[in-house]
Amino acid sequence: MNEPSSINRREFVKKSSLAAGGVLVSPNISLLNTALPKNKLPRWKGFNFLNFFSPDPTNNRAFDEEYFKWMADWGFDFVRLPMAYPHYLKFDRSKDITPKEIRKIDRKATDRIENVVHLAHKHGLHVSLNLHRAPGFCVNAGFNEPYNLWTDEEALDDFCYHWKFWAKRFKNVSNEKISFDLLNEPCVREDMNDQFSKRSAIPGELYRKLALAASKAIRKANPNHLIIADGNNIGSEVIPEITDLNIGQSCRGYNPGIISHYKAPWVFKDSTNLPTPLWPGQVGDQYLSVAMLEEMYKPWVDLIKQGVGVHCGECGCYNKTPHHVFLAWFEDLLRTLKSYEIGFALWEFDGTFGILNSGREDVDYEDWYGHKLDRKLLSLLMKY
Numbered sequence: 001m002n003e004p005s006s007i008n009r010r011e012f013v014k015k016s017s018l019a020a021g022g023v024l025v026s027p028n029i030s031l032l033n034t035a036l037p038k039n040k041l042p043r044w045k046g047f048n049f050l051n052f053f054s055p056d057p058t059n060n061r062a063f064d065e066e067y068f069k070w071m072a073d074w075g076f077d078f079v080r081l082p083m084a085y086p087h088y089l090k091f092d093r094s095k096d097i098t099p100k101e102i103r104k105i106d107r108k109a110t111d112r113i114e115n116v117v118h119l120a121h122k123h124g125l126h127v128s129l130n131l132h133r134a135p136g137f138c139v140n141a142g143f144n145e146p147y148n149l150w151t152d153e154e155a156l157d158d159f160c161y162h163w164k165f166w167a168k169r170f171k172n173v174s175n176e177k178i179s180f181d182l183l184n185e186p187c188v189r190e191d192m193n194d195q196f197s198k199r200s201a202i203p204g205e206l207y208r209k210l211a212l213a214a215s216k217a218i219r220k221a222n223p224n225h226l227i228i229a230d231g232n233n234i235g236s237e238v239i240p241e242i243t244d245l246n247i248g249q250s251c252r253g254y255n256p257g258i259i260s261h262y263k264a265p266w267v268f269k270d271s272t273n274l275p276t277p278l279w280p281g282q283v284g285d286q287y288l289s290v291a292m293l294e295e296m297y298k299p300w301v302d303l304i305k306q307g308v309g310v311h312c313g314e315c316g317c318y319n320k321t322p323h324h325v326f327l328a329w330f331e332d333l334l335r336t337l338k339s340y341e342i343g344f345a346l347w348e349f350d351g352t353f354g355i356l357n358s359g360r361e362d363v364d365y366e367d368w369y370g371h372k373l374d375r376k377l378l379s380l381l382m383k384y
Helices: 007-018 063-074 107-122 153-169 188-198 204-221 290-305 323-339 375-383
Strands: 045-048 076-086 126-134 178-181 226-230 247-254 281-283 284-286 310-315 344-346 366-368 371-373
Touching: 063 107, 076 107, 107 126, 107 153, 107 310, 153 178, 153 204, 178 375, 226 310, 247 290, 290 310, 290 323, 310 323, 323 375, 371 375
Parallel strands: 045 076, 045 344, 076 126, 126 178, 178 226, 226 247, 247 310, 310 344
Antiparallel strands: 281 284, 366 371
16 A cells, blocks of 8 residues: 555546546435345454565564554454565565575564464454565565566466465464455556556456466465455456455555545655645545445445455555544545445554554644554544
């Protein structure tokens, strides 16, 4: 989800913020009362933790078990761990990584990750392991991959190797405690355009090929392992090509981007002329309202009707959006997700999107064991 991101992500958020609201949806149309079959994925509620997010281990945050304790005490039950695979490799970091180094797993580093998983389980939390940066692809810039996950068989083989490793490490862990989120926010980056004719969504047949290969590798370790795939086009679109593979799908809660990523420097290079966000209200040439959210989640509701589990793996708001606007929008988003029995994970627990130490200038923070707690945001999350 987070910075620094590709042009594709910037364009996606701009489109969601400046165009999605242009969809003509009658304010009288509501999906909230639509009878739905039971969502096959639990309605997990929790947070993303970024302790293994950076390719460089020295840039990652120290882990604090107290966070898991507080989460459990507050009634949350879900932890998503976005991992950059280079974090747990041994290679010469003064040079670009080579294909020969992709499988040089550092067991001390993976032991640290495994320990965090077990600590989460100690506090009754489900853990979703996610390859945020996988061999040959990441939605974010900042690391030079040696090949392309979507076009190079070697990259796909290495991708499956990593998932086979993690599946074996947790082969005896119940799927009630752990799941495997294959790849964060697949999309066509700007440096892939020559091959994909500047489309923003990965061709469905390629996504299916990847999901099928990885799921076979994972379920070879344990046929009951729970697998989730992030929506195509940066998490925004359902993946119809894999509905028969017994794989859940993960949507996002960032629409409209003019609210969720207002003045985020990795999305808007120039924030000087951005319209001030309101919710609900007229922002630029569009009217922002719940109707926008209902329209956005229609395909995901249809997916649930097809018997595919759905969860929102990321949601939230950057710290430059006025707090009252953020909370008004976010309550409508959370209420919409709850009406479909879709769980959520805030990006993040501690940081600019989080409930702790977000750096907002318009929040009356509560001191919480030396941290700055956004009590209003926490109360809202607990409500839904």
